[in-house]
Amino acid sequence: MKITFIEYNGTAMEVEAAQDGTLRDVALDNLVPGIDGDCGGDCACATCHVFIDDEWQAKLPPLSDDEDTMLALCDDRTEASRLGCQIKLGPELDGLVVRTPEGQH
Amino acid sequence: MQANAEIQSVAAERAYSVPLSEIDVSDPKLHQADAIWPYFSRLRQEAPVHYTPDSDFGAFWSVTRYKDIMNIEMQPKTFSSEAARGGITIMDGNEVATLPMFIAMDPPKHDAQRKVVSPIVAPHNLAKLEDLIRQRTAERLDELPLNEEFDWVQEVSINLTTKMLATLFDFPYEDRHLLTHWSDIATTLPGAGLIDSEEERMVEVQACAEYMTRLWNERVNSEPGPDVLSMLAHSDKTRNMSPEEFLGNMFLLIVGGNDTTRNSMSGGLLALNQHPGEYEKLAANPELVQSSLVPEIIRWQTPLAHMRRTANTDIEFAGEKIRKGDKVIMWYVSGNRDERSIDRPNEFIVDRQRPRQHLSFGFGIHRCVGNRLAELQLRILWEELLQRWPDPMQIEVTGQPQRILSNFIKGYESLPVRINA
Numbered sequence: 001m002k003i004t005f006i007e008y009n010g011t012a013m014e015v016e017a018a019q020d021g022t023l024r025d026v027a028l029d030n031l032v033p034g035i036d037g038d039c040g041g042d043c044a045c046a047t048c049h050v051f052i053d054d055e056w057q058a059k060l061p062p063l064s065d066d067e068d069t070m071l072a073l074c075d076d077r078t079e080a081s082r083l084g085c086q087i088k089l090g091p092e093l094d095g096l097v098v099r100t101p102e103g104q105h
Numbered sequence: 106m107q108a109n110a111e112i113q114s115v116a117a118e119r120a121y122s123v124p125l126s127e128i129d130v131s132d133p134k135l136h137q138a139d140a141i142w143p144y145f146s147r148l149r150q151e152a153p154v155h156y157t158p159d160s161d162f163g164a165f166w167s168v169t170r171y172k173d174i175m176n177i178e179m180q181p182k183t184f185s186s187e188a189a190r191g192g193i194t195i196m197d198g199n200e201v202a203t204l205p206m207f208i209a210m211d212p213p214k215h216d217a218q219r220k221v222v223s224p225i226v227a228p229h230n231l232a233k234l235e236d237l238i239r240q241r242t243a244e245r246l247d248e249l250p251l252n253e254e255f256d257w258v259q260e261v262s263i264n265l266t267t268k269m270l271a272t273l274f275d276f277p278y279e280d281r282h283l284l285t286h287w288s289d290i291a292t293t294l295p296g297a298g299l300i301d302s303e304e305e306r307m308v309e310v311q312a313c314a315e316y317m318t319r320l321w322n323e324r325v326n327s328e329p330g331p332d333v334l335s336m337l338a339h340s341d342k343t344r345n346m347s348p349e350e351f352l353g354n355m356f357l358l359i360v361g362g363n364d365t366t367r368n369s370m371s372g373g374l375l376a377l378n379q380h381p382g383e384y385e386k387l388a389a390n391p392e393l394v395q396s397s398l399v400p401e402i403i404r405w406q407t408p409l410a411h412m413r414r415t416a417n418t419d420i421e422f423a424g425e426k427i428r429k430g431d432k433v434i435m436w437y438v439s440g441n442r443d444e445r446s447i448d449r450p451n452e453f454i455v456d457r458q459r460p461r462q463h464l465s466f467g468f469g470i471h472r473c474v475g476n477r478l479a480e481l482q483l484r485i486l487w488e489e490l491l492q493r494w495p496d497p498m499q500i501e502v503t504g505q506p507q508r509i510l511s512n513f514i515k516g517y518e519s520l521p522v523r524i525n526a
Contacts, residue, residue, distance in 0.1 A: 028459075038461045044175055044468035066179065069470060072216055075224045103228025105477040 001094035005032045008102040017089055023098065024048040024084035034100030041085040046070040047104035048084035049077075052096070059092050076101050109139065109379075109505070116140035120147050129160045130167055130436065130512075131195055133294060136410060137510045142451075145169055145439035154425040162195045162512075165413075165432040166425070169439040171446035171464060173423055177414060177435055178469035184414035184433060186471060187211050188353070191415045193471075194513050195434055200307055201291040206353030208361070208471055218354070219474060221340045225273070225333055226478045233331075234272070239485050241268050246489055249524060254503050257522040261486075262370035269482060270362050275332035276320070287313045288363040291356050297510045314352045321351065333358060365408040366479045368516030370486060371506070372406030373398075375520060376453040378502035383455045385497040390456075394487045397460040399480050404463035405453045410438040410515040412467060438515055440464040499525050 001019055003026060006012045011033075017026040027035040027048065039045035043066045052060065060082065063071075067086045071077050080099070087093075116135075120128075120143035128144055135141045148155050148169045155167045168174050177184050186193050188209040194202045202209070207218040224230060245264055249255070263285055271281035290309045293299045300306050320334055329339040337343045337354070346354065377384040387393055416431045427433065441464050442450040448458070466473035473479070494500055500522060507518040 036461060038466070039175070039468055040459070040462045042175060042179075042468075044179055045466075045472055073219070073223070073470065073472070075220075075227050103477065105223075105227055105474070 004097045006099045023087040036104045046073045049074045051080040051099040117143040120144040131160045131162045133512045137508045154423045171440040171443040174435040174440045204353030205350045206357040217342045221342045226475045251526040254523045257520040262367040266367040288360045317355045368408040369406045371517045373402035380453045387455045388497040391491045399483045400460040403465045407438045407441045437464045
C-alpha cells in the first residue's frame with residue numbers, strides 16, 4: 001500500500017508501507033521529517049502528531065481518551081490532528097495522505 | 106576509570122547480600138558514590154515494585170522497570186502529581202518542591218498552565234534561538250584554556266546553561282549567576298553544603314521571589330515580548346496567578362532548564378571518555394551528533410533520577426497493593442537501564458537504534474516541555490566541540506568526577522578535563 005506524507009513546507013514524499021504496522025512505524029522506518037515517535041508507539045509522548053484531512057478521517061479508528069489527552073499537549077492541534085501510533089494500517093487506508101507538523105515536542 | 110570498576114564490584118557484593126526488605130535506593134550517598142546500579146538491577150529482577158518501609162524520606166514504593174514507569178505516568182488520575190499531596194519528588198519537607206507549579210498539578214489546571222509555556226519551547230520558536238545559542242556557545246569554547254586541566258562543570262556546563270536561562274527569561278545578563286544559584290538552592294538537601302535548614306532555603310527563595318516579581322511588573326507594563334516572563338505576564342491563563350503559583354512556576358522553569366541540561370553536558374563528555382571506542386566512532390562520523398548522540402547522552406545521564414507520584418486511591422499495581430496516600434517513586438535512572446526495554450542498556454552507544462526511546466523526559470501529560478530546547482543546546486555544544494577538537498579523546502577527562510549528593514538530581518559537582526591541542 002502507498003502513503004503520502006506532506007511536510008509543513010509542502011514537500012511530499014510517497015512511501016510503500018506494509019499493512020501490519022502503524023502510521024508511526026512507517027514514518028520512522030522511512031525517516032519522514034517532522035515525526036519523532038519518542039515513546040515507542042505507546043500513546044505516551046505525542047511526538048507522532050499528524051494531520052489527516054476530512055476525506056480520510058471517516059476511515060480511521062475513533063479517538064480514544066488516551067489519544068485525546070495526549071493530543072491536548074500539542075500546541076498546533078486542529079480538528080485533523082491524530083497520533084500516528086494509534087492508526088493501524090490496513091487496505092482501507094491505501095493511498096492515505098498525511099500532513100506532518102513543523103516539529104514535535 | 107579503574108576506581109569506578111572497584112566501586113561497582115564492592116557495590117554489587119553489598120547490593121546482593123542485604124535482605125530485599127532492607128534495600129533503600131533513596132540513600133543519596135549511594136547515588137553520589139555511583140554505587141546505586143546493582144541495587145536497581147536487583148530490584149528490577151526480584152522486586153520491580155518494591156516497598157521501603159522506612160528511610161530518611163519516609164516510606165515509599167520504588168518502581169524500577171521501564172514499562173511499569175510508563176504505565177504509572179499514563180494514569181495521572183490514579184497517581185497524582187499535586188503539590189498538596191506531596192508533589193513530584195521524594196523529599197516531603199522541601200518548601201520549593203511543594204510550591205504550586207504546573208509540573209506538580211493535576212488536570213485541568215495543569216493543562217491550562219502548561220499550554221502557555223509550551224509554545225515558547227516549541228521547535229519553530231527554538232529555530233529562532235539557534236543562531237544566538239551557537240554564537241554564545243562558540244564564544245565560550247574559544248575562551249577555554251588549552252593543554253591544562255580545568256573544571257568542565259564550572260567552565261562549560263554551568264556557564265552555558267546559565268547564559269541560556271538568562272536568554273529565555275530576558276533576565277538582566279550581569280545578574281545571570283543568580284538563576285543558577287536559585288536552581289541549586291531549590292534542589293539541594295539541607296546539610297549538603299549550600300544551606301543547613303529549610304528556613305535558610307526560604308530566605309533565598311524569598312530573594313528570588315522579590316527579584317522575579319520586579320521583572321514581572323516591568324513586563325506586565327510593557328509590550329508583549331518573546332521571553333518566558335512576558336508570555337506568562339500577558340496570557341489570560343497565567344496573568345492572575347497567585348504569588349505562590351508565580352513563584353512555583355518560576356522555580357520549575359529555572360530548575361527545569363538548568364540542572365538537567367547542565368548535567369547532560371558534563372555526562373556526555375564523561376560517557377565518551379569511558380567508552381573510547383564510541384568516541385572514535387563519533388569523531389569519524391560527526392553526523393551522529395544530531396541523529397543519535399544527543400538522545401543517547403540524555404538516556405545515559407538521566408539527569409533527573411526520579412519523579413514521584415502519590416496514590417489517589419487503593420490500587421493493585423504489578424501484583425502489589427498500593428494504598429491511598431502512598432508515595433510512589435518512579436526511578437527513571439533504573440528504567441533507562443532496564444534490559445527488558447532497552448538493548449544493552451549499560452552501554453553508551455553513539456549510533457544506537459531508536460535512541461529516542463528513553464525515559465529521561467518522562468511520559469504522559471507531564472512529559473518534559475523543554476525537551477527540544479535541551480536537545481538543541483546539546484547538539485550545538487557537540488557540533489561546536491567536534492569542529493574545534495575533532496580527534497578522539499582530544500577532550501580528555503583527567504580524573505574522577507565529583508558527583509552531587511542527591512537522589513533526585515543526577516549530576517556532577519566537578520569534572521576535571523584537559524583539552525589536548
